[in-house]
Amino acid sequence: MTADRLFDVANLFALLGWIALAFAPLARDRLVLVARVIGVALALTYAGLLIGSIVGGGMSEGGGFTSLAGVAALFSRPEAVLVGWVHYLAFDLWVGAWAIEDAGRRGVPHWAMVPVLFLTLMAGPIGLLVYLAVRAGLSRTQRPA
Template structure:
């Protein structure tokens, strides 16, 4: 197994533990949300190491790479190591957003049975899950 594949697997397992904690949140919400945030922070640390390694020891940016155009982003992510860093970035942020949703749900009046599919959507399609949580929370608050 290559080092990048190992990092990919480790980051995925850490994040899955965090998502599992959020699914169990009603049992001990505060502690389980903190566990998910710890998992997110651990994956953020992995991202930092990947980013530093790429900037310091990497071969430099591919020709045309940058954030100013879609082609520039495609070039930026054209290397396997850059794609890994991008994936880890998604993992960390989606889990943190999920932890915020699990923390916010009781205050907003969103029941856990509704939060669970919203968390699944956040895991698979981050902004969609967040948007639907915001809508569910707005409806629940309006009903109160």
């Protein structure tokens, strides 16, 4: 499968996971499980791509994690960008699934989670921070006086 095709397939599967999370109130446990299974599939894909890149000699000349220039060199090839992209897809989806599951346990209303899901999809760490703030705010308002 070409890198372009794999990019399209990974995006499609990740989108299915996000759709499942968006409809979580209908069947939270099952839909979170669907998102997690997709997250694991993406993580396995990431592992395969990363190992294939390392074993196949696909590392870029001068690439490494000890400098910004080294990281830029690592991502100078489309195949390396694909590895990084699948990494983001897997982790962001996993964080979204955790947040939905945690919100359900804590009684956070799903309407409050919709922007969290969007932000986690588009800018993972910001979505996580917003969820933690929402959760903390609701915890304070729900404590007995």
